[in-house]
Amino acid sequence: MYGYTRLMDHLINELTKMPGVGRKSGQRLAFYLLKADDEYVLGLADAMRRVKEGVRFCGECGNLTEGDICAICADEDRDKSVICVVEDPQDVQALEKTGQYTGVYHVLMGAISPLDGIGPEDLEISRLVERVAEGAKEVIIATDPDVEGDATAHYLAQLLRPLGPKVSRIARGLPVGGDLRYADEVTLGKALAGRTELLGSSDF
Amino acid sequence: MREIIRTEGVVLKRRDFGETSRVVVVYTYRKGKVQLLAKGARRPKSKFGAALEPLTLGEYVFYYREAKDLYTLSEADIVRSYQRVREDAPRLVYGLACVEAADKLTRELDPDPRSVRVLGGALDALGTGTSPRLVLGHYLLHLASGVGFRPELITCKGCGTVRPAGAVTFSPADGAIVCDKCASGFGDGVVLKPGAYNLLLFLSEVPAAKLSRVKIASGAAAQITSFLLAHLRYHTDIELRALKSLGALVGSG
Structure with a gap:
C-alpha cells in the first residue's frame, strides 16, 4: 500500500503528535497547508520558530515572556x-x-x-x-x-x-448562565458556603 | 444490542481525553473496575459536575459500543462526595492511597462487590475521627485478602502455634507470621510488637465502621501500615505514590 508522499506522510505524522489531533485531522490539516498560500504557510512556520526561540518563562513568576521578566511583573x-x-x-x-x-x-x-x-x-x-x-x-x-x-x-x-x-x-x-437544578451537591454546597451579601441598589 | 449498565462505584482516577473529555476509572459493583469515557467532562457546564472526581462514591450509567475500547458514560450522580476527606490534608492523602491501592491491585471487568464495599467503608471511616493511618492499614489488609494475598496472621509458619504470645515476625516471602522462637529460621522479616500484632488481628475481624472505637498505641498503626505495604510490595511490586509524594503533609497521623 502506498502513502501520499514521503513529505506529506512526515507532515501528517508530525501533526498527529499535537494534542487532540488524530490521523484524519492530521490529514485534513496537511492538505489545508498544502493548498494554502505560500505566504501564509511560510509565515506560520516562521511564527512557530520564533515562538520556540523567543518565548521563555519569567524569572520572577514563571509566566510567559519574551524578556527576562514578564509584563505583569514589570508593571x-x-x-x-x-x-x-x-x-x-x-x-x-x-x-x-x-x-x-x-x-x-x-x-x-x-x-x-x-x-x-x-x-x-x-x-x-x-x-x-x-x-x-x-x-x-x-x-x-x-x-x-x-x-x-x-x-x-x-x-x-x-x-x-x-x-x-x-x-x-x-x-x-x-x-454564570448555569442551571441550579442541574448542579451537583458538591458545587452547590461550595456555592452556599461562599455566598456573598447582596449589595443595595445605591451600590450598583 | 447495546447494554446499558447502571451501578454505583468509587472513582479511582481520571485522565484528560481530547480537548474537553475525560476517561474515568471507576470501581463499580456490577462490572468491577471500568474505564468510562465522559464526553465534555472538562467543560465548566458539564452535566457530570464533581461526580467524576477521585474519592467520589457515585451512581453511574454507561453503555458499551462495538468498535470502541471504552464504555461511554451517560449519567453520573454523587452518592457520597467525602468532602471531609478532601478538606483535610492527611485524610486526603490516605484516601488517595486507598483508591490508588484499589486501582493497582484490581483487574478490569472483574466484579467483586465486597471489595467495592470495603473501599466505600474505608472512605466512610476516613470521614470520621478515626486515625487515617489506621484506616489505610485496615483497608490494605482487607484489600490484600480480597485479591488473594491474605497474610497468615493466626498460625506460626514454623511450629504451628496459634496466636503466639509476644512479638512475632512476619515473613513476606512466606506470607505468614512466625513466633519469636522460630524467627531465626525464616530470614529477614518485619517484627511486629505485641501491640501491633494484636491490633492487626483485631483489624482482620472488624469492619472499618468500628475503627473509631479503637484506641491505638503510638506507632502501632504506622507499624501495621509499613508491614502491609512491605507485604504487598513483595508480592505485587506496588508502590503507593500518594504516600510518597505527599508524605510532607501527613505528619505523624
Whole structure:
C-alpha cells in the first residue's frame, strides 16, 4: 500500500503528535497547508520558530515572556505584595481577562498529582517560598477545583502560612448562565458556603 | 444490542481525553473496575459536575459500543462526595492511597462487590475521627485478602502455634507470621510488637465502621501500615505514590 508522499506522510505524522489531533485531522490539516498560500504557510512556520526561540518563562513568576521578566511583573502599578498562585500560564490569561486582579502571579507549572506521581518537588514551589518570604501580605491559591488542586492548595497553605501571609483560595460555585437544578451537591454546597451579601441598589 | 449498565462505584482516577473529555476509572459493583469515557467532562457546564472526581462514591450509567475500547458514560450522580476527606490534608492523602491501592491491585471487568464495599467503608471511616493511618492499614489488609494475598496472621509458619504470645515476625516471602522462637529460621522479616500484632488481628475481624472505637498505641498503626505495604510490595511490586509524594503533609497521623 502506498502513502501520499514521503513529505506529506512526515507532515501528517508530525501533526498527529499535537494534542487532540488524530490521523484524519492530521490529514485534513496537511492538505489545508498544502493548498494554502505560500505566504501564509511560510509565515506560520516562521511564527512557530520564533515562538520556540523567543518565548521563555519569567524569572520572577514563571509566566510567559519574551524578556527576562514578564509584563505583569514589570508593571509598577501591580501590587507585588499579593501573589495569585496558578497551575499554568493559561490560567494567568484567564484571570487577567477578568480585569479585577491587580496583584502579581506565580505559575507552578502543574499541580500535585499523587496518583500520577507528581509531587511538590516537580513544581515551581521553592521560588514561590522565596517570593513570599520577601514580604508578601497575601497569597491567593487559584488551583483547579479538583482533587489535584485541593492537594496542592493544602500543601501550599501548610508551607506558606508560617511565613506570615494571609493564605486564601478562590471561591467555588455555580458557573454564570448555569442551571441550579442541574448542579451537583458538591458545587452547590461550595456555592452556599461562599455566598456573598447582596449589595443595595445605591451600590450598583 | 447495546447494554446499558447502571451501578454505583468509587472513582479511582481520571485522565484528560481530547480537548474537553475525560476517561474515568471507576470501581463499580456490577462490572468491577471500568474505564468510562465522559464526553465534555472538562467543560465548566458539564452535566457530570464533581461526580467524576477521585474519592467520589457515585451512581453511574454507561453503555458499551462495538468498535470502541471504552464504555461511554451517560449519567453520573454523587452518592457520597467525602468532602471531609478532601478538606483535610492527611485524610486526603490516605484516601488517595486507598483508591490508588484499589486501582493497582484490581483487574478490569472483574466484579467483586465486597471489595467495592470495603473501599466505600474505608472512605466512610476516613470521614470520621478515626486515625487515617489506621484506616489505610485496615483497608490494605482487607484489600490484600480480597485479591488473594491474605497474610497468615493466626498460625506460626514454623511450629504451628496459634496466636503466639509476644512479638512475632512476619515473613513476606512466606506470607505468614512466625513466633519469636522460630524467627531465626525464616530470614529477614518485619517484627511486629505485641501491640501491633494484636491490633492487626483485631483489624482482620472488624469492619472499618468500628475503627473509631479503637484506641491505638503510638506507632502501632504506622507499624501495621509499613508491614502491609512491605507485604504487598513483595508480592505485587506496588508502590503507593500518594504516600510518597505527599508524605510532607501527613505528619505523624
